[in-house]
Structure formats: structure tokens, C-alpha cells
Amino acid sequence: VQLVESGGGSVQPGGSLRLSCAASGIIFSFTPMGWYRQAPGKQRELVASVSSGSGGSSNYADSVKGRFTISRDNAKNTVYLQMNSLKPEDTAVYYCKASGSYKDYWGQGTQVTVSS
Secondary structure: OEEEEEOOEEEOOOOOEEEEEEEEOOOHHHOOEEEEEEOOOOOOEEEEEEOOOOOOOEEEOHHHOOOEEEEEEOOOOEEEEEEOOOOHHHOEEEEEEEEOOOOEEEOOOEEEEEOO
8 A cells, every 4th residue: 555645845834735755565446535734743633524435424633624625536536625724733744645454654745834
């Protein structure tokens, strides 16, 4: 199983980024997916998750509701995180997670820095 994140970078407060996570080695459409983040000195936390299949069910951390949107494209084996109205407190390494039947799989992470 391989998860490859991309799309991170540096942006000013109020800006936007879209993260992508390309998955291989799993039956993607059957797999719930999620985005997590970890800031320096803090624990990794859930940002957003999306159900398997068409992704009709999603869940967000309170801190990102209304600003972030998770989506999936099963034809491309890819999950996205659209991040708008970014704040300095969104600065972190963002990780993609695939919830397999027996274990979870993680990507290597992509850095997001929000600073003026």
C-alpha cells in the first residue's frame, strides 16, 4: 500500500491550498479515507474523513468546519482536501490515512505553512 500526498506549501493567512493523496495497493473505493495533521509539539489530530464508496458521509474537526472540504475521486484513487481561509494555526504536517480492513495506512506527510 502506498499513499502519496502532494499540494502542501506556504501560503498567507486567508489563502487556499488543495492537498491530494494518491493511493495504490488498496481497493480504493472500498476504503474510508482521512486527513490528519500534526503541529510541532502537538499530537496528531483528525482534520477530516470521508466514507468509502461515493463518499456520501464526511466528518470534520470543529476547527476546520466551513473552511475545509474533503472529497474523493475513485476513478483516480485520490482523496483531496480543499483548504480555504487558512489560518496560522493550520500550520502542520498533513497526513493521509487509509482505513483498511485490518490496519491503517499512512502517507509520508506534506507540510502546510500559513504565515504572513
